[in-house]
Amino acid sequence: MSIPSFIEGYGEVRRFAGAFAAPRDSLRAGARIRAQHPGETKVLPSIRAAILACGLRDGATVSFHHHLRNGDDVLRAVMQEIAALGLRDIRVAASSLFPVHAPLVEHIRSGVVTRIVSSYVTGPVAEAIAAGDLAQPAVLQTHGGRARAIEAGELPIDVAFVAAPAADLHGNLNGVDGPSACGPLGYPMVDARHADRVVAITDGLSAHPLTAIDIAQDCVDIVVPVDSIGDTSKIVSGTTRVTEDPVGLAIAATAARVIDASGLLVDGFSFQTGAGGISLAVAQDVAAIMRDKGVVGGFAAGGVHQGIVAMFRQGLFRTLFDVQCFDLAAVASYREDRGHVAMSASLYANPASKGALVNHLDCMVLGAAEVDLAFNVNVTAVGGGRIIGGSGGHADTAAGAKLALVTTRLSAGGSPKIVEAVECVTTPGETIDAVVTEAGVAVNPRRGDLRDRLAAAGLPLVDIARLRDLAARETGGAPARAGTGEGRIVAVVEYRDGTVIDVVRERRNR
Amino acid sequence: MSIPSFIEGYGEVRRFAGAFAAPRDSLRAGARIRAQHPGETKVLPSIRAAILACGLRDGATVSFHHHLRNGDDVLRAVMQEIAALGLRDIRVAASSLFPVHAPLVEHIRSGVVTRIVSSYVTGPVAEAIAAGDLAQPAVLQTHGGRARAIEAGELPIDVAFVAAPAADLHGNLNGVDGPSACGPLGYPMVDARHADRVVAITDGLSAHPLTAIDIAQDCVDIVVPVDSIGDTSKIVSGTTRVTEDPVGLAIAATAARVIDASGLLVDGFSFQTGAGGISLAVAQDVAAIMRDKGVVGGFAAGGVHQGIVAMFRQGLFRTLFDVQCFDLAAVASYREDRGHVAMSASLYANPASKGALVNHLDCMVLGAAEVDLAFNVNVTAVGGGRIIGGSGGHADTAAGAKLALVTTRLSAGGSPKIVEAVECVTTPGETIDAVVTEAGVAVNPRRGDLRDRLAAAGLPLVDIARLRDLAARETGGAPARAGTGEGRIVAVVEYRDGTVIDVVRERRNR
CATH class of the missing domain: 3.40.1080.10 (Glutaconate Coenzyme A-transferase)
Incomplete structure (x- = not known):
């Protein structure tokens, strides 16, 4: 990535300098009020x-x-x-x-x-x-x-x-x-x-x-x-069914074992997961472990969907913190269930807050378009500038959660998903704890403690570089990466603290 | 009252200039935030x-x-x-x-x-x-x-x-x-x-x-x-039983008739009343009228107490807006009843708000220590500087409600309550619509429409000056009013918009 210090139409760039590098103290702005009589x-x-x-x-x-x-x-x-x-x-x-x-x-x-x-x-x-x-x-x-x-x-x-x-x-x-x-x-x-x-x-x-x-x-x-x-x-615009694919199910099962082995799955456990097919399968597997162990969680958060609602209604969590419903089952639960409480986006994830809920997450299950050797995750742009979404709560929950787990296949659609360097950094690797694939689990070297726990539990550990190699082999060698080039910047990717963590450059110039 | 333009220890005085004289536009302040990691x-x-x-x-x-x-x-x-x-x-x-x-x-x-x-x-x-x-x-x-x-x-x-x-x-x-x-x-x-x-x-x-x-x-x-x-x-620190005193009951019955005759007691009616003995009796009488008429109110607000909770649970109001519970029955209702919702003090009564709830009140039943010929109400200081409370929500609800009704006896403890001029103005007369006593109802001359309605309904209308005379007679002539004097100012009485509506001066100097 090459990020200039000034971007036309954006202004001065404050560069990303670490997930918690922002000053502690800030001012919350006021508002203009026009009184009603x-x-x-x-x-x-x-x-x-x-x-x-x-x-x-x-x-x-x-x-x-x-x-x-x-x-x-x-x-x-x-x-x-x-x-x-x-x-x-x-x-x-x-x-x-x-x-x-x-x-x-x-x-x-x-x-x-x-x-x-x-x-x-x-x-x-x-x-x-x-x-x-x-x-x-x-x-x-x-x-x-x-x-x-x-x-x-x-x-x-x-x-x-x-x-x-x-x-x-x-x-x-x-x-x-x-x-x-x-x-x-x-x-x-x-x-x-x-x-x-x-x-x-x-x-x-x-x-x-x-x-x-x-x-x-x-x-x-x-x-x-x-x-x-x-x-x-x-409202239901993505996948909201548990994956039926054997590879996806295997990844989910491994992820659930990682969560179990992490030591976090005890009374008071807090959890968030997306509504994708693998994520839903992880939720199902984690629910089974919680029931087996007799663990009652503290809270689940989201982006709430039927998978989380089912766990809540089974008594596996005491409180649901809900910034947004992903399906109508969640809407019904919000209407009916005491303990299913609303939260603002700020309460959810604002890093300059006295109390962002993401900071209290034990485990977050994340997806990825690409993960690289530094554990950076890209969910923003692939294929040389094709914009595929963006962070949403990805970078927020990764930064907050004690265990930020990426579940992903090695490749999809003929392209490797574990790569040397992601095309665009959405979520910095320092906030990702482990990557779970069908070929094993890569633990971030920053988390030696986690690696030891997973090894003791017999989980299939593998180096992230090995996953990169396997992904490359599976796809017949990584395709030549589109050069980042010097094309016009069409999107500025801000980290949650407002620093610039990456840019997306104009596609037709590549 | 004599209000200087500068008060030592308080600063420059902006004098009260009317209940809605404040500028429409204002800024809501921000806050200092120290982020938690x-x-x-x-x-x-x-x-x-x-x-x-x-x-x-x-x-x-x-x-x-x-x-x-x-x-x-x-x-x-x-x-x-x-x-x-x-x-x-x-x-x-x-x-x-x-x-x-x-x-x-x-x-x-x-x-x-x-x-x-x-x-x-x-x-x-x-x-x-x-x-x-x-x-x-x-x-x-x-x-x-x-x-x-x-x-x-x-x-x-x-x-x-x-x-x-x-x-x-x-x-x-x-x-x-x-x-x-x-x-x-x-x-x-x-x-x-x-x-x-x-x-x-x-x-x-x-x-x-x-x-x-x-x-x-x-x-x-x-x-x-x-x-x-x-x-x-x-928590229950005042009266919270319906008065048993015949005079109080008569005043309450008259007040309920005033509310009925006002034309406001229709579907969607909104109501607030304090927890004093007469106020509770008014609530009971209004509830009876609502049941008789088949009227379902929009909301009740407060300061919520068992009298209001009873009306809500009888289905007489759709929503309770609650800034504070006056008794444990209200606490239980807040815990249990959907539709019993919390409101902040700002949502309740802030005059600089986009939507203070008091602005939507049809009827507010208020008490008074003194009312004067200009319908000013005093609940702040009597007896030459004895501080007896202060506005609380008195001035706020009076300003907001379509019908701000003061219920009071003519005298209490040998002192008249309807007087020439109140010792201290808590709530300006322009926001009081009528005063209900055992000797009849005085309607603020600003509310000719209300006077006509009450007259048509056969309510005992009386001039406020007549009430003052009756109160004086009952107490053997009004006692000599303590002079406001030039003693040191011990309390500054701010109207809801932050202007100074009155002061209280040092008692021992009088």
Whole structure:
């Protein structure tokens, strides 16, 4: 990687200097407040009316959240009105962007949108960024880094648009009532506390005060009722079934053995895992071990999905901390289960916080597109600049968890996944403890204690370089790596503390 | 009243200029954050260790809350350690002070404490303030004004001490678990978001994450386990039984008729009332009318007590917004009842908020020590400077509610309660809609619409001056009012917007 000290359209670069190198002391920013008087209404008839009431101008920053994931229709609807009003040079700060957000591409090409800040981008918007269509480099943050940037005042938001499954006339919002219930509104909780103006867009307007509140009325300026905020059947946008593939199941079984052997799987155990097929299989295997041992965990966190809900309902965890539901089973649990509590993105993962929950994780099970010899993980860009997502909570949970475990096959689609050096560093190797593959477990040399425990438990340990070799052999030799080149920087990859850990360069120049 | 433009020990005076004269736009302050890293503990062994860890210095401001009311032992314990450490010139920002806080008097006399900011003060501390023992004038705020001052950065807190019935090792706090459960921690929610350092003191330390959270771990620096934070049997420190006195019952019945006749008692009705004997009787009578009419209210708010809980559980309100429980029945309801939700003091009553709940109140039933011909209400000081409490939420709810109703007898203890001019203005008359006495109902001339409705309903209307005359006759002529004099100002009475609405002058000089 080659990171310049100044990036046009981004500014001065503070380079990544270690996972915990940031200063301890920081300031949380305030907010502009416009007081509401008795008898005034917050309800406006249209998104356009709300935009006008906010006085949105060229160059402004608008924010969105991704709780409706690939079913979200609010970003499209808002940006359509912004474009129709003739606004230009807008910065879109969206917690994540999915294929459903394809209409954003036309606004990028027309100059309505010139800047994007997000923690995860896939689909046509990712392609447009990679192709260099965006006027300024996209900024790819982590979920915790986004919360930090907003709270630190580094990412000031002019108007936060909140897709709200339920809203009342006072402006209280939740994600559990209404036809588009999506679970706790953990991401916009942060935006709503700091944005200059907060607009809730809802298809579940209640004439009476809500009986459960994710975002309270003192953080909301305007409420706009609409016919639909999206399609909740598309909240489930990734794999959410336990893998049936034998290799995946073997990796999962090994990962569960690693967790068992780590010494962490005792009363009070805390756990997080994604919703991918292997991760779900790990959860299933860990659940079996917990039941066998009679271990009751402290908490599970997430990104909550049916796998975690099942463990919680079996009494394997006392509390679920939930920033976002990955499926409708999780939504139902949030609505019904005491102990299934909402957390903001800041509470979840902000590294500048008095208490990020990730810091209390015993074990996090992570995926990877690539892992390298320094245990760096890439989930951001492959194939010479193709953007495939980004950190989300990857780098946050890796930094916080006592045992950050990457599960991955040696190769996929003919490409090796264990490589000499990742194309793009999403998560620094110093925060990854072990990599579990079908060919064995590579432990980070920083974790001699863990290596000893795993060896004693008879786990198949292997050097990371050996895995690299096996992956290369499996794929007929690593393909020639696309040179990092000196093409224009199309995306700046920020570590959770706001330093720059890598960049993505324009694809067509490679 | 005579309010100078500068008050020694207080500073420049911004005079009260009307209930909604404050600027609409304001800034919410930020906070200093000291990040916690993985593996670090928040638990310290003693209050002294916590004070030392916070680096508390002479002249600092420490804050407390009053959810344990007259059973609180945390303020005493903390101030004892502060005094023992030799600290001086401390400002105590306590949301309320009760007789139990008598040990504060010695710290006032010794110069450990030189400033007090509070919203309600009774008992020996009130006497010490009135006697001029405090080096600088006390500042008496409203509950909403306190939240506003903290959020505006006007009342910066060095260390907030939170009496926490339950705390976990991460620093999450709630008021529903543990031996000293007191209900939602609405007041310290504000302190905890803005204080430089936040120390939770708990007699309910949980080894595992809490399953319900009032204040989250990202707002707490230190957790100190202690044997006891107080005596919850003394949370109930006032009257909490329906009055049995015929005059009180008659006033309550009239008040309920006023509410009925106001036109507000329809589906969605919102209501708040205190826990005094007459207020509870009003609640009972209003409940009967609601049942008769088949009206289901939107929300009730408070200061929640068994009277309101009973109405909620009868299905008369859809949601309870609770800043503080007044009795253990309310605590149990908060623990058990969906729809009984916590609110911060800011959400409750902050006038600089995007959405103070008081603004949505249809009807608030208030008490009074004195009411005058301009409908000004005094609940702060009587008898020539005897401090009897202060606003609490009085001025906040009066300003917000569509119908702010004062219920009072004509006289008490040989003194008239309807007077020419109140000794001290707590709540400005422009925000009071009617006064209900045993001799009839006086409607504020600003509310001709209300007067017409009440007249049409056959309610006994009477001029406020007539009530003053009747009160004077009943007490054998009003006693000579103590002159306001030019004695030293011992307390500054701030309206909710931070302007000065009145002062209390030294008693012994009168």
